[in-house]
Structure formats: C-alpha cells, structure tokens
Amino acid sequence: MSFADLRQFLSHLEERGELVRVREEVDPKFEIAGYIRKSSDTGGPAFLFENVKGSTMPVVGGIFGHRRRAIMALDTTPDKAVEKFNVGIASPVPTRRVTGGPCQEVVHRHEDAELTRLPIPTYSAKDCNPYITCGMVISQDPETGTKNASIYRMEMKDERRLGILCSAGHHLGMQLAKAEARGQPLEVAIVVGVAPATLMATQWEAPYGVDELTLAGALLGQPVEVVKCKTVDLEVPASAEIVIEGRILPGVREMEGPFGEYTGYYTDTSPKPVIQVTAITHRKDAIYQALLTGVPTTENHVIKMVPLEASYYSMLKARFPGVKAVHFPGAGGAGLMAVVSMRQHIKYEARSVMLAVQSAHRNKIVIVVDDDIDPYNLEQVMWAVCTRAQPDQDMVIIPRLAGGYLDPSSKERDANCSLGIDATRPFGQPFAEVATVPGLDKVPDPGLRG
Numbered sequence: 001m002s003f004a005d006l007r008q009f010l011s012h013l014e015e016r017g018e019l020v021r022v023r024e025e026v027d028p029k030f031e032i033a034g035y036i037r038k039s040s041d042t043g044g045p046a047f048l049f050e051n052v053k054g055s056t057m058p059v060v061g062g063i064f065g066h067r068r069r070a071i072m073a074l075d076t077t078p079d080k081a082v083e084k085f086n087v088g089i090a091s092p093v094p095t096r097r098v099t100g101g102p103c104q105e106v107v108h109r110h111e112d113a114e115l116t117r118l119p120i121p122t123y124s125a126k127d128c129n130p131y132i133t134c135g136m137v138i139s140q141d142p143e144t145g146t147k148n149a150s151i152y153r154m155e156m157k158d159e160r161r162l163g164i165l166c167s168a169g170h171h172l173g174m175q176l177a178k179a180e181a182r183g184q185p186l187e188v189a190i191v192v193g194v195a196p197a198t199l200m201a202t203q204w205e206a207p208y209g210v211d212e213l214t215l216a217g218a219l220l221g222q223p224v225e226v227v228k229c230k231t232v233d234l235e236v237p238a239s240a241e242i243v244i245e246g247r248i249l250p251g252v253r254e255m256e257g258p259f260g261e262y263t264g265y266y267t268d269t270s271p272k273p274v275i276q277v278t279a280i281t282h283r284k285d286a287i288y289q290a291l292l293t294g295v296p297t298t299e300n301h302v303i304k305m306v307p308l309e310a311s312y313y314s315m316l317k318a319r320f321p322g323v324k325a326v327h328f329p330g331a332g333g334a335g336l337m338a339v340v341s342m343r344q345h346i347k348y349e350a351r352s353v354m355l356a357v358q359s360a361h362r363n364k365i366v367i368v369v370d371d372d373i374d375p376y377n378l379e380q381v382m383w384a385v386c387t388r389a390q391p392d393q394d395m396v397i398i399p400r401l402a403g404g405y406l407d408p409s410s411k412e413r414d415a416n417c418s419l420g421i422d423a424t425r426p427f428g429q430p431f432a433e434v435a436t437v438p439g440l441d442k443v444p445d446p447g448l449r450g
C-alpha cells in the first residue's frame, strides 16, 4: 500500500488517531504553529484545522511532527525505513502526463492570482511575514531541460510576490544562475499538498539532473501523474491540492527574513531572489499544508531524516560494507550532526568512514560507534564517546569545510569546522568487556506485571 496523494494519507492518519480535527477558529498567525509546536514536543498528533481565520480553506499541519508518521508515510517499520527508501528509489519511474487533474479545478490567473487567497501561516515570533514552508518547487534547467523538485522557504512579500532562499549550491540556485546568465526569468511551480512520500523523495540527496518526481514514482510504486501548468512550461502532480505558478525574476534581489530556521534560530536575513506569481490553481475543496520550522525536533527535521539517512547509508555502504546504520539526530537539526554505527573490518576503518561523512557537507559533528550501539539512542552514543574515545587520540578537528549552512555559530558564511569522533573500540586489540546481566530474555516485561 502506498499513499498516492495527501488525502489518502490523511484518512489513514485519522483512522489511527494520528490526525485530530480542530473545529474551533484558529489564526494562521502563530496559532497553527502553536498547535504543531506543542504536539511535536509531546509526541502528539497532526491536525486538520477546519476553521482558519480569514480563509475558507482548511489547513493540515504537523504531519511530520513525529518520526513515526514519516515511517507510516513510507508504509514500513522503523528498522526497515532506510532500506525501503533506498530500494524504492533505486529504480526511478518516469512521470506520466495526463490531461487535467484535480489540482486545476479552480484557476486564478495573473491579477486574480493573489496569495492572500491561501491561508499561509506565520510560524515564529519574529518571522517577517507569512511563509510557505511545505512548497515543493518544480523547475527545469534552462540549458538541458533536466527537472528538479525540492522544498525551499518562501516569504509572502505581498499579494503576488514571494522571496525565496535558494543558494548557489542548491539545484534551483544552479538553474537560476544559468537563467540569469541569459538574462531570462526562471519558471517555477510551487506545489502544496502532495503525497508524503513525494515530499520525502525531494529530501534525498539526488545528484543534479535527477528529477525527484521519478524517485517519488519509485517510492509510490506507480508513476506520478502530472498535468501541464497554465502559465509556465512545467508539469505538476495532478492530484496536488494547490499549485502556485510563477517566475523568478532575473537579477532581482530583495531583503528576505528574518525567519525561524531549522537550527532553531532566526538566521540569514539578506537579499534573495523574488518570484512573481502568474497563477494559482487548486482543488475545489483544497487543503493547505503547513509545516513547522524552528527549534529541533519538529517537522522540518523529521521530513528529511529518513531520506538523509538513506542517502548517506548507500553512499557509505558502497565503500565500507561494515556500516550498519546512519542517523541524523534532531539535536543537530538533522544536518549538523551524524552518527554512524559499524563493524570494522580493518584497522582505523572507522576513521575513514568519519572523514567520508565530514567531507560530505553534513560535517559539524560526526560520531562513529560500534555496531552494538544504537545510533538512534544518544544516551548510548554518548556512553560510547565517554568510554571508547580519548580526546587527544580519537577526535579530529578539521577547520574550514563547506557546509554549516544557517548555523549561527559559523564564523564564516556557509563554512564550518568539523569534529570527528571515533568512538569505536580499537580493531583487533583487547578492550574492556561490556558488563551484562545474564538471563534477561527470561525476565518478564516489567510493564506487563500487575
């Protein structure tokens, strides 16, 4: 079973008590964020806000508020999620063009395409404006035509303009640079409300030129059906809730931010590209998808965990077969810290693994542990760090590496220092034995006793 669109997944969540309807009026300014924040912090459900102040459109939020729902979105179990993700995307499935679809039941063009038609929330206290945080931006390379789909933060500047954070290293930024070199705008389609697996597919670290919608098709087990946009030469998932069409204006930069980012701070208030909206299309009864950003751990961390872990697992496993698992803890914003568990086959192999991760843009703190340590359990990980590593021998600091994007402690923009910790026992040498209590398998679960 896979969830072909957002609605199928919402029904599934509601049946399992993982989605709660909120019938009281909520304000898209801070109040929706407040519900998601509290629920994220307490392991609570997602919400369908049916009565949103100033809008007839309902809002769903908190879908990725807990890792278990990301696992549900992939229809798998926690221990199989990474493998399922990697097997899923191994055989990309081309999109299938269809004529017309629910996402274009209502069409607003040009002057009529006002962003104020959408209940775009404001999340953190000092956010400069409402932000689209769960918009999948579809675009194509102006030279080669290869497609891209990913999620970027977008500030609603006024009725028909959005600011967007896409840096030179982002695939969209690379396309924009090519368009600007020709003095041309870059067309975009911002898709809100798609299958959760499709959103997760965009978070896998696909090489430039790979259309993430073909990875989504592989994960979904069927081609993503796409329709042609109304005012731009792009294709979008037919079953989407809402599509905003527009153009990134060449050479235009306007101040964007502040905005509460994944690191938990307001970072990167600076001039950024601007999108001129040319159309908004949506379902008759469209649902807008909110996604909370900010202090870990919440949606913007959870949505990328499994895809990132899958990216790094396959990258490392190809060279180091002893790698067992990779985790990007929420504590690091699912980006500034990586933990790898492995069984070494040769001396110092853990250090090679450590350097491979340190050199791959997710590098600020990299910890390698033995395979008896659960990398998802930071208590266990830090036990290994405290008892299997010595700072002068097993920790390596590399200054000035690319990465660290939006880390407020970075001394230099888009650069970070990296700490690697080899917390594995020395290969092939005697080491203190772990103390264990025998016969644990015969002791009943204490939670089951009366």
Ligand code: MN
Residues within 6 Å of the ligand: 148, 149, 150, 171, 206, 207, 208, 209, 210, 212
């Ligand atoms: Mn890409």
